[in-house]
Amino acid sequence: MSTWREALQRIGSFLHGKQRDTELDAEIASNLEFAVEENIKGGMAADEARRRALVKFGGVAQAKEQHREARGLPWLEVLLQDLRFTFRTLGRDRGFTVIAVIILGLGIGANITVFSVVNTILLRPLPFHNPQELVRILSKDDRGGESSMTYSTDATEAFQRRNQSFQEVSGYFAFSTPENVKLMGNGQPRPVTGLSVAGNFFHTLGVEPMLGRLFAPEECVPHGRPVVLLNHSFWKRQFGGNPNIVGQAINLDGTPSTVIGVLPDTFDFGSVFSPGAKVDLYQPVIFEDIRDEGNTMALIGRLKPGVGRAEAQAEADLIFPTLLSNLKHPEYGGDYTARLLSLKDFVSGKLRRSLIVLWCAVGLILLIVCVNLSNLLLARGAARSKEFAMRTALGAGRGRLLRQLLTESLMLSGLGALLGLIFAFAITTYLAHQGSIALPLLSSVRIDLAALAWTVLIAVAAAVIFGLAPGLRLSSGNLQEALKDSGHGTSLGRRHEAMRSVLIIVEIAMACVLLVGAGLLLRSFLRILDVDLGFQPSRAASISVDYDDGRDPAKRSVIWQEVVRRVEEIPGVETAGITDGLPMSRNRSWGIQAKGVEYRRGELEGTFVYVVSPGYLNAIGMHLVKGRDIRWDDNKKEAVVIINETVARRLWPGQDPIDRIALVGGSDARVIGVVADVHESSVEGEPGWQMYISATAPQYGPEGAQLVVRTKLPPAMLAADVMNTLRQINPGQPATEFRPVQRLVDHVVSPRRFFVLLVGIFAGLGLVLASLGIYGVISYSVTQQTKEIGIRMALGASQGRVQIAVIARTLWLALIGIACGTLASFGIGSLIASLLYGTPATDRATFACMILLLGAVALLAGYIPARRASRINPMIALRNN
Amino acid sequence: MAEAKLDLLQGTLDLMVLQTLVAMGEMHGYGIARRIEQVSGDEILLNQGTIYASLVRLQQRGWIAAEWGTSDNNRKAKYYSITRGGRKQLVADAAYWRRLSRVISRVLTAPAERELQ
Numbered sequence: 001m002s003t004w005r006e007a008l009q010r011i012g013s014f015l016h017g018k019q020r021d022t023e024l025d026a027e028i029a030s031n032l033e034f035a036v037e038e039n040i041k042g043g044m045a046a047d048e049a050r051r052r053a054l055v056k057f058g059g060v061a062q063a064k065e066q067h068r069e070a071r072g073l074p075w076l077e078v079l080l081q082d083l084r085f086t087f088r089t090l091g092r093d094r095g096f097t098v099i100a101v102i103i104l105g106l107g108i109g110a111n112i113t114v115f116s117v118v119n120t121i122l123l124r125p126l127p128f129h130n131p132q133e134l135v136r137i138l139s140k141d142d143r144g145g146e147s148s149m150t151y152s153t154d155a156t157e158a159f160q161r162r163n164q165s166f167q168e169v170s171g172y173f174a175f176s177t178p179e180n181v182k183l184m185g186n187g188q189p190r191p192v193t194g195l196s197v198a199g200n201f202f203h204t205l206g207v208e209p210m211l212g213r214l215f216a217p218e219e220c221v222p223h224g225r226p227v228v229l230l231n232h233s234f235w236k237r238q239f240g241g242n243p244n245i246v247g248q249a250i251n252l253d254g255t256p257s258t259v260i261g262v263l264p265d266t267f268d269f270g271s272v273f274s275p276g277a278k279v280d281l282y283q284p285v286i287f288e289d290i291r292d293e294g295n296t297m298a299l300i301g302r303l304k305p306g307v308g309r310a311e312a313q314a315e316a317d318l319i320f321p322t323l324l325s326n327l328k329h330p331e332y333g334g335d336y337t338a339r340l341l342s343l344k345d346f347v348s349g350k351l352r353r354s355l356i357v358l359w360c361a362v363g364l365i366l367l368i369v370c371v372n373l374s375n376l377l378l379a380r381g382a383a384r385s386k387e388f389a390m391r392t393a394l395g396a397g398r399g400r401l402l403r404q405l406l407t408e409s410l411m412l413s414g415l416g417a418l419l420g421l422i423f424a425f426a427i428t429t430y431l432a433h434q435g436s437i438a439l440p441l442l443s444s445v446r447i448d449l450a451a452l453a454w455t456v457l458i459a460v461a462a463a464v465i466f467g468l469a470p471g472l473r474l475s476s477g478n479l480q481e482a483l484k485d486s487g488h489g490t491s492l493g494r495r496h497e498a499m500r501s502v503l504i505i506v507e508i509a510m511a512c513v514l515l516v517g518a519g520l521l522l523r524s525f526l527r528i529l530d531v532d533l534g535f536q537p538s539r540a541a542s543i544s545v546d547y548d549d550g551r552d553p554a555k556r557s558v559i560w561q562e563v564v565r566r567v568e569e570i571p572g573v574e575t576a577g578i579t580d581g582l583p584m585s586r587n588r589s590w591g592i593q594a595k596g597v598e599y600r601r602g603e604l605e606g607t608f609v610y611v612v613s614p615g616y617l618n619a620i621g622m623h624l625v626k627g628r629d630i631r632w633d634d635n636k637k638e639a640v641v642i643i644n645e646t647v648a649r650r651l652w653p654g655q656d657p658i659d660r661i662a663l664v665g666g667s668d669a670r671v672i673g674v675v676a677d678v679h680e681s682s683v684e685g686e687p688g689w690q691m692y693i694s695a696t697a698p699q700y701g702p703e704g705a706q707l708v709v710r711t712k713l714p715p716a717m718l719a720a721d722v723m724n725t726l727r728q729i730n731p732g733q734p735a736t737e738f739r740p741v742q743r744l745v746d747h748v749v750s751p752r753r754f755f756v757l758l759v760g761i762f763a764g765l766g767l768v769l770a771s772l773g774i775y776g777v778i779s780y781s782v783t784q785q786t787k788e789i790g791i792r793m794a795l796g797a798s799q800g801r802v803q804i805a806v807i808a809r810t811l812w813l814a815l816i817g818i819a820c821g822t823l824a825s826f827g828i829g830s831l832i833a834s835l836l837y838g839t840p841a842t843d844r845a846t847f848a849c850m851i852l853l854l855g856a857v858a859l860l861a862g863y864i865p866a867r868r869a870s871r872i873n874p875m876i877a878l879r880n881n
Numbered sequence: 882m883a884e885a886k887l888d889l890l891q892g893t894l895d896l897m898v899l900q901t902l903v904a905m906g907e908m909h910g911y912g913i914a915r916r917i918e919q920v921s922g923d924e925i926l927l928n929q930g931t932i933y934a935s936l937v938r939l940q941q942r943g944w945i946a947a948e949w950g951t952s953d954n955n956r957k958a959k960y961y962s963i964t965r966g967g968r969k970q971l972v973a974d975a976a977y978w979r980r981l982s983r984v985i986s987r988v989l990t991a992p993a994e995r996e997l998q
Contacts, residue, residue: 009941023959024933030958031911035929037954038915058928066934071941 013071082407104416107369109423114362115454118355120445121348127266129206134343137299145587148606150174150295153287155323165312170204171297172197173285182734184251191734196285212246212261220284226257232265234280276438313340347440361762370466371507372773377470379780402471409467417459437750505817511770512821518763519846525756527838534678536621540741541715545705546733557696570721572713577616580702583680584744590665594651607689611702619708627658627673635697639669644690648674771861779865790877799870806869810862894935899971902963909958
């Protein structure tokens with residue numbers, strides 16, 4: 001009770017300090033008068049009476065101070081005092097303040113940014129209801145791309161029925177291509193990206209529509225009413241966020257489809273399941289329609305509460321091997337396996353290590369920043385040691401001085417954090433709105449409460465780290481030492497100098513670790529860019545072509561021929577061809593085997609299949625090793641297939657595969673050519689089995705058509721001509737994008753590019769900070785030693801000797817730092833080994849380059865003050881002091 | 882040489898102020914200080930100035946109340962009086978001090994071990 005009351009009273013007194021002071025003054029004055037009167041009554045003279053009264057009273061100032069402490073909030077008053085004082089000191093030393101705040105802003109800003117990214121991708125739960133229950137169901141064998149990661153509708157339904165572990169099992173059609181749907185209506189048809197999902201897909205994820213409703217069961221059966229759900233951003237973009245669109249019909253590929261709802265903006269299919277992909281609308285997948293298309297469904301599931309992933313996995317291991325791919329054709333078998341991966345791991349598992357490395361790198365940057373500031377503060381502190389000696393002499397306690405110095409540090413780091421927040425806000429906003437980096441969830445990166453809390457944490461930690469050492473150093477200063485040290489122009493006290501040297505060494509060592517790490521990652525990235533992809537993305541561009549063949553292979557052949565012929569007539573086009581799948585994008589796989597050979601289980605692999613036109617291999621820049629390309633008149637008597645070297649080596653080891661008969665997807669095809677392996681899904685991975693079959697073959701249907709054009713001109717210059725030609729052939733051709741094939745490769749390597757760029761920037765920042773640190777320390781010590789150097793030169797030391805002495809000191813510090821840093825880098829190497837490609841973690845060239853770079857920068861940073869030292873004029877130096 | 886005056890222990894001044902107000906009724910700051918000096922037989926080192934910190938502390942805790950009034954010789958002064966809470970506090974504090982001083986004197990008068998043997 002009384003403590004509360006006292007607290008309130010204290011706050012009141014704090015707020016009304018002036019008033020209380022006046023009242024106290026009046027009280028003291030009146031009480032002194034009482035004393036004076038009493039003394040006069042006792043027979044003293046008036047003057048003497050007043051003097052005695054004052055003596056008896058003691059110090060008026062002390063009494064007031066005690067009064068203030070007893071009634072108010074002394075710590076707050078001290079804090080305000082410190083803040084006022086800090087403002088004055090920092091304001092006076094504007095250059096120092098600006099540099100310190102900028103350095104801190106960079107360090108803290110980088111940390112907030114990386115934290116936001118890490119938090120979004122790694123730490124924050126997925127934006128679904130009870131996300132820990134969600135799993136992705138994948139095959140245990142990941143060779144063969146999407147097709148081997150997917151399941152047939154029969155298998156899906158059987159598993160849905162038979163499992164006991166899941167509340168719900170759902171999935172989506174895994175083979176959609178971008179811009180696969182034409183939105184018709186006013187004017188030109190617009191290409192949009194549609195995704196077919198199982199009817200219960202959104203319910204399984206726990207996503208509620210923002211407007212309208214989800215799919216109803218009667219809309220997921222053949223000849224059901226065509227309906228569509230809109231993605232939030234598409235709804236905003238295409239329909240101006242009009243809520244009345246729900247219930248209306250829009251024309252998709254000529255079919256009126258009713259918009260039944262709009263999904264919330266928190267749901268972004270691409271960012272979770274397929275980073276970098278944009279989906280505009282969702283349609284229900286009709287299982288009956290794709291029953292005979294093999295493995296098409298990518299599966300997810302929601303575990304029942306209390307069922308662990310291990311339990312569910314054990315059950316899946318029992319059920320999946322027994323599932324059939326097609327109930328009408330039990331002879332096809334199934335050969336399914338399942339690996340249950342938590343959805344979170346599916347989304348971010350592969351990125352964990354990269355992100356942690358990034359986090360460490362940015363943490364190192366902050367440490368370097370702290371060390372740098374420590375050094376700056378020490379230098380400044382040396383200049384202020386007289387001030388502090390004076391304050392100590394006047395009775396300021398050590399704690400009080402330390403407190404004031406920490407207030408200064410906190411103020412600096414607080415300002416730095418504000419600046420950092422501005423940087424981080426700009427960068428995260430950019431990251432969230434760019435679409436070219438294939439990192440999951442990146443679109444939801446933002447500065448949230450967690451990031452703000454993190455900011456406060458690192459700002460305080462930084463202040464303590466960089467403020468404590470100089471603070472302790474200064475506040476402990478005994479008077480004698482302070483007075484001795486602050487005599488201008490001679491070497492610093494030993495302890496002072498040793499501390500700064502150690503800080504520099506630490507700084508160089510950390511910069512060294514950063515540089516070596518960044519160097520290794522950069523070298524890996526260059527190696528990746530150097531990989532022979534098996535095709536030449538430069539100078540090639542592709543566009544999605546719309547055509548209507550009425551499912552007639554003969555008609556399709558005519559249309560494709562016409563397209564290729566007309567496009568090749570465009571000036572600037574070297575060659576053109578059509579495929580239904582480009583490398584580094586959607587893929588599917590079938591089986592291939594040599595006819596008449598029995599294979600053991602597991603000997604064959606899912607084979608990536610591409611249905612192509614003659615000329616495609618040339619247009620994409622693939623290398624035909626043996627045999628010939630497909631011709632338009634192939635397939636007249638028999639189907640033909642071109643295989644890659646891997647297939648040739650595995651199916652016909654040591655033999656010539658040309659003219660052999662292969663079983664392709666169950667029917668015979670003659671091998672007419674062998675092409676060099678293509679990196680079909682990633683740059684880093686080994687190429688898989690691949691085959692190319694003719695689009696004119698009646699038994700194999702393509703899935704869409706991508707026209708690939710090889711040209712010497714920039715693709716943008718050709719875009720209009722190509723589109724005109726396509727429109728002449730088919731007026732219904734939507735305005736799909738004519739995009740460079742290189743963009744596909746860029747997209748695949750974008751996460752690595754992103755990490756390398758960031759780590760590179762951090763390393764660069766580290767280098768700059770370290771060199772600033774070296775420069776600061778050496779330059780300062782030269783200034784401090786002006787008189788000493790002057791004396792030496794007066795006694796006959798040459799300019800060269802002085803210069804060498806200063807440079808030698810720099811190099812000595814740099815060498816120790818680099819030695820420590822190199823040792824630490826070997827340790828770091830094993831941490832990032834799994835992120836490297838074609839580069840050992842102890843790559844000598846990288847180590848050597850980075851060490852030389854750091855050494856050179858250190859030398860430069862030391863050379864400038866050394867030059868200044870050698871220019872010291874002994875006469876002036878000695879006279880000035 | 883005369884004995885040095887006693888330093889005030891933490892909290893003792895507050896106790897003396899409360900006791901003074903109980904004994905004397907309403908008083909101003911100077912009066913309280915003088916009274917303590919007299920009662921203690923001038924054995925306590927008391928800067929009169931220190932009394933104000935004690936007064937404001939007691940006031941903020943609600944143990945004493947203050948009011949501006951006029952003295953006998955028509956001088957304006959701030960007068961303090963003890964509250965009900967203050968009386969209670971005084972009882973508790975006084976008991977505590979009695980106990981403490983009893984214990985301390987017992988400790989100080991305890992015979993040394995050597996003397997016991």
